[in-house]
Amino acid sequence: MSATVDFFFSFRSPYSYLAGPRAFALEDKYNVKVEFRPIRPMVTRGVPLPMSKKLYILLDAAREAERLGMDFGRIHDPIGDGALRCLYVSEHAKEIGKEREFVLRASRAIWVERTCMVEDKGLRKICDEIGLDWRQCQTALTDERIKKSIEANNARLRELKQWGVPTFHIDGDVFWGQDRIDDLEALLKERSLVKT
Amino acid sequence: MGKCAKEYVAKALVPSLLVSASRAKRAARPLIRAVKIMGRPAKAELFIAFDDPYSWVGLDLLEDVLRGRNVDLRIYPVTERGISGDPDREDRLAYSIVDAARIAARHSKTMQRKDPVKPETAAMAARLAESCRGAEMMMEVCLRFLKALWEKNEDLDEADLFCIHREVTGQDASLQTDAMDRRLEQNRELMFKKGHWETPAILVLGQWYFAHERADRIGEWLDRAGWRKQ
Numbered sequence: 119m120s121a122t123v124d125f126f127f128s129f130r131s132p133y134s135y136l137a138g139p140r141a142f143a144l145e146d147k148y149n150v151k152v153e154f155r156p157i158r159p160m161v162t163r164g165v166p167l168p169m170s171k172k173l174y175i176l177l178d179a180a181r182e183a184e185r186l187g188m189d190f191g192r193i194h195d196p197i198g199d200g201a202l203r204c205l206y207v208s209e210h211a212k213e214i215g216k217e218r219e220f221v222l223r224a225s226r227a228i229w230v231e232r233t234c235m236v237e238d239k240g241l242r243k244i245c246d247e248i249g250l251d252w253r254q255c256q257t258a259l260t261d262e263r264i265k266k267s268i269e270a271n272n273a274r275l276r277e278l279k280q281w282g283v284p285t286f287h288i289d290g291d292v293f294w295g296q297d298r299i300d301d302l303e304a305l306l307k308e309r310s311l312v313k314t
Numbered sequence: 315m316g317k318c319a320k321e322y323v324a325k326a327l328v329p330s331l332l333v334s335a336s337r338a339k340r341a342a343r344p345l346i347r348a349v350k351i352m353g354r355p356a357k358a359e360l361f362i363a364f365d366d367p368y369s370w371v372g373l374d375l376l377e378d379v380l381r382g383r384n385v386d387l388r389i390y391p392v393t394e395r396g397i398s399g400d401p402d403r404e405d406r407l408a409y410s411i412v413d414a415a416r417i418a419a420r421h422s423k424t425m426q427r428k429d430p431v432k433p434e435t436a437a438m439a440a441r442l443a444e445s446c447r448g449a450e451m452m453m454e455v456c457l458r459f460l461k462a463l464w465e466k467n468e469d470l471d472e473a474d475l476f477c478i479h480r481e482v483t484g485q486d487a488s489l490q491t492d493a494m495d496r497r498l499e500q501n502r503e504l505m506f507k508k509g510h511w512e513t514p515a516i517l518v519l520g521q522w523y524f525a526h527e528r529a530d531r532i533g534e535w536l537d538r539a540g541w542r543k544q
Contacts, residue, residue, distance in 0.1 A: 166397050170509045173332070174522055180333045181531065191333040195325040232326050280409070281402035294409065297527055301416050 120149040121311060123302070124287040126275050127221065129196050129204040129235075130159035132179035135225040136186060137284040137296035142218045144303075148311045150288075154217045155271040156205045157283060159197060165281060182296065192232040200228075200235035203259055207241065209267050210258035211250060219248040339520065343539060346519050350540040355386040360516040360525060361505045362456060363392050364443075365407075365436035367414035367425065370460035372514035372525030375421065377457065379533040382543035385518075389456055390501040391440040393433075395513050414464070417526055426467035438472050439463070441494040442479045444501070445487050455482045 125141045127134045145152050161167050183190030196204060204224050211220035224244050227233035233240040245255045258264055275285065278292055286293040286302050293302045306312070349356070360376065362369035373389075380387060396403060407430060415425040439459040446452040458478050462468040470478075479487050508517060514525040516532065519539050523532050536542070 164401060166399050168397060168511060170506070170511050171397065174510065176329055176332060177336045177522075178528075180336060185531070191330060191337075193326060193329040193333070195329055197325065232330065234322075234326070279405040281405060292409070292412075294413070295527075298413070298416075301420070 119309075119311065120151065121288055121306075121309070122151045122153050124153045124155050124274070124285075126155045126157055126271065126280070126283050126285040126287070128157055128159050128201065128283045129208075129225060129228060130161075130201045131283045132175065132190070132229055133182075133296045134284045135190075135229045136179060136182055136188060137299065138222050138225055139188075140296075140299050141284065141286070142222065144306070147313060148303075148306045149313055150306065150311055154208070154212055154221065155274065156208045156221075156268060157271045157275055158205065158268065159201050160282065161197065162201075189226070189230040191230070193229055194232045194234050194240075196228050196235045198236070203241055204228075204235050205268055206259045206261065206264050207245065207250070207255045209264040210255060210261075211248075214250075216248060216250060220244070220250065223248055340535075340538075343519070346539050355384045356519055356536060356539065356541040358385050358387045358516055358518045359390065359508070360387060361390045361392055361395075361501065361510065361513050362460075363395050363436065363513045364439040364459055364463060365431040365433065366395070366513045367411050367427070367464050368417075368524070368526040369514040370425070370464035371414050371417050371421075372516070372529070373453070373457055373460055374418075374423070374465075375529035376516070376525050376532070377453070379529050379536075383536055383541045384544075385536065385541060387453065389443070389452055390504060391443045391456065391498060392502045392505060392513060393437050393440050393495075393498050394502050395505075395511070397511055414526065418465075423465065425464055427464050428467075431463050435463070435470055435475070437495075437498075438475050439470075440498050441489055441491065442475055442487055444494055444497050445489055446479075446483065447497075449483065451482050455479060458482055 123144060127138070142152055144150055180190055194200070208217055208220055208224070211217045224235070227240065227244050228235065233244070235241050242252050245252055275281070278287055280292055280294060282294055284296055286299070288302070288305065291305060293299070360373070362373060411428060411430070418425045443452065443456050443459060446455050459475065462470055462478060468474070476487060505511070505515065510517070510522055516523050516525045518532055518535060521535055525532070
């Protein structure tokens with residue numbers, strides 16, 4: 119028996135960065151396929167984000183990173199083109215089965231290594247490191263098919279009546295937040311999806 | 315300053331410095347140490363709403379975390395919360411009911427209510443709770459209201475709320491609705507002024523947390539700062 123876990127992710131979300139390693143590792147522990155679904159940042163979807171919330175997210179993510187033993191803090195916020203370029207390349211990486219490598223490496227570059235993803239230099243370095251062909255990545259940046267796929271992910275999240283990331287969905291059950299992965303795992307165990 | 319330099323400051327330097335400063339503040343905390351040396355209680359300010367299931371979970375968990383610690387918890391009920399113009403407000407509330415039930419289950423509790431609390435019930439509960447400001451039993455009043463509404467799913471009307479208030483305080487409440495509503499609005503303004511937008515936010519020794527999902531971290535922070543359980 120196996121199932122699919124939709125994993126909605128934004129490169130602009132520090133909580134998505136914190137969730138990434140545990141989200142992709144679900145495939146190692148359970149009989150599930152993790153369906154990576156990158157979406158546009160909240161602010162580009164018309165969701166207001168006041169300064170108090172921005173600040174809370176940043177500082178809470180820093181505390182949570184400490185708790186999880188993850189590096190965090192040398193940041194280059196990818197809001198705008200940086201996040202979009204990562205989205206497009208991540209969809210391309212997904213097509214060739216390298217989304218896990220790209221997503222984990224790119225989010226680390228953003229939240230730990232202060233890498234500017236607007237510049238080719240920053241994004242290309244990540245692509246080269248994980249063996250993505252840079253010319254194909256450049257093509258992906260303007261690929262209408264990939265753009266449509268990202269919009270479909272946004273629409274799917276709305277269908278689920280969800281708004282934020284990281285969000286996980288399995289057969290009608292939805293979990294929002296990097297700190298709800300334990301709840302998701304409890305459900306996977308309940309459904310006897312643990313790998314033996 | 316050029317556009318690139320400005321962008322670098324806003325997107326890279328400022329957020330990185332904020333994280334570094336926050337870490338340094340938590341590590342050094344000279345003012346907190348001074349308060350501790352003077353033997354004073356740690357100050358904590360909690361903002362709750364009675365139509366918010368997370369407020370029930372949060373206050374219930376906090377009761378355990380704070381028991382036996384020298385903490386001065388001030389509770390501020392609000393009737394308005396969240397971000398103005400949020401297009402996802404209804405979806406957030408619907409999800410919070412599912413999610414709060416899961417958090418409660420994690421702590422071996424059952425949340426019976428599956429639908430939202432009526433605004434007029436939440437407002438009356440907030441007025442009655444606010445009328446207890448300064449009294450020791452304010453926390454107990456808030457907890458009893460939240461438990462009745464969310465844990466037990468009691469269909470409370472105004473008379474039921476007054477009855478619970480009387481059971482806890484031993485007194486009949488006399489409410490001036492307009493005055494109390496002004497105080498509730500002041501509570502909301504205080505939450506925004508201090509730097510938060512949603513319940514159940516708690517400010518403990520300079521750190522903001524969401525009480526329903528960070529209760530254990532609040533305990534750890536109080537431990538680190540020296541306010542351990544006795």
